[in-house]
Amino acid sequence: MFKFRIERAPAPMWTKPLIPIVAILVTFLITSILIILAKANPLQAYYHFLITPLSSTFSALEVLVKATPLILTGIAVTFAFTSGYFNIGAEGQLAAGAIAATWVGITFGNLSPIIAIPLMIIGGFVAGMAWALIPAILKVKLKVDEVVTTLLMNSIIVYFISWLLNGPWRDPISNWPQSPDIGSSAIFFRLIPKSRLHIGFIIALIVVVIVYFLIKKTPLGLRMRASGASKTGAEFAGINVSKTIFIAALVSGGIAGLAGVSEVAGIHYHLIDSISNELGYTGIIVATLGGLHPIGVAISALFIGLIDTGSQTVSRMLGVPVYLGNVVQSALLLVTLGMLLFQNYRIKRL
């Protein structure tokens, strides 16, 4: 008889990349129960989930379109979480960026794109930072838990947008509560004709590279990682933890704001009340799945984008409710979280 013992010790390094793969398999196994309840064949469903979207150029590009804001919100969350600041407010910071982008896009949208587009990007970044400011100050100055405050800020901006769209910004021509369209020079141009893929995707990739460099190769990144690993340890090493967290919180908000710019300028061309559409919360899933590593985050955003696109295919082909996609994403988050802990244990044969 073999005897095993589970002890607390870091699991071997080679298990690290296996975790997301095993988590995906476990999640698919669990969610296949739901597919059977929806009277569909799980294998067929997962084929449409994962393979069909990649089999045509249009839908493959659509995966990139869906992934674009998720890369940005995922990176935003990663930036904050790395330094131990739990920013749950990407949802609201995205909305703030979208509001700024709409304003810039309407006001300066008839100037040259060389002026309008950079202005929009800067405006969105600053607005995202501004919306992240109050929770960041409260955290640093008064030690008020940022989770609750960033969450509350998300709810506040929903009502602010609702007021804008029913009042001063309401497009008189439309039947829906939405703003007028941004000017044509403010619209993000398409990367590939006949697809919706826009330069927001390139911007997102640039942000990934910059953030990777910032976190891994600069003194600020080192301070962020140290603060995230242990506040007392970092303080002992002479790091100004409050300042580090404050910077991380604001930059995180700014990056989330860029996601809002990308959604307005690349997809909708105007402000709508469901502009965030849980992209901020999904960013937390993306960041966790990506192991808070910028490259991992980009890959997991692509995967979540694939599930988003795939859930529409499954719904169309097999009549399975489209919400299956959201179930898979959130179940995947919980399974991954549970599995990350196994990293700290190893099985030993006695």
Place this chain on the structure above:
Amino acid sequence: MDEFIVGLIAATLRVATPLIFATLGELFCERAGVLNLGIEGTMFLGAFVGFTAASMTGSLWIGLLAAAISGILSGLLMSLLSVRLGVNQHVSGLGITLLLISLSLFSYRIIFGESKIPPSINSFDLLKIFSDNPVLGPIFSQYLLTYIAIAIIPVVWYILFRTTFGLNIRAVGENPEATDAAGINVYKLRTSALMIGGALMAIGGSFITLAQLGSFTFGIIAGRGWVCISLVIFGNWHPIKVLLGALLFGGVSALQLRLQLKGLKLPYEIFLALPYIVTIIALTIAGRNASYPAALLKPYKRE
């Protein structure tokens, strides 16, 4: 008394009912040291399960029971992740909210399909007390669940502050190491707090489908769970103060609706955003003095 004020008081109690249930639920969890951000999803699940069970069995009480059970299960899931496995409470709670909302929407579509006319049930009747009196009649014309919600508050207070179980729950939320050293099982206590909390949250959610609306819509909870998170802080983790907060919020919401109907030109969104703004201000004023349970957000690992 003015008809306007009578109507306002009656509506305040109705709006506050789901909040009272769910906030007390969150209070239980936080007193035991677990911030349960699964609240929004648990309320959503409760609203869905309550409605579905009632429409299948024809009994509203079975609907309520089913909702409570679904809330207990949600609490168990939160316990598995945040208590047993010691996963970060923010992320696991938020993950549970996302999961339960999408799971409810998915199941709703499978069970009820995509009909143009949303299915509905005969919801709970309003009680008729003092129905002859023009003032007391409308005020006391409430759902039984509203009375239960108010009656539960002293019960929760008594459990938390006058029983050994409540003492242990608070101890686990303040200093789990010492509690463990005293021979009390931290995991078990936190799990039971999460189960009780989950049941209360789900009952709160089901009030909206089983009593208020009689139907299930996709935006049914619409951030009420986050309001409850604020109310717990606003009420300084105390059941009685939580009631005041819930009534205040209920009052503002009810007033907002009535002023809108009267054609007041003030943007109603300000009223809706008010509880969130007030909570942030309250947190700012309380600052360091906010009496968070000391072990809130800290997973306990037994060495």
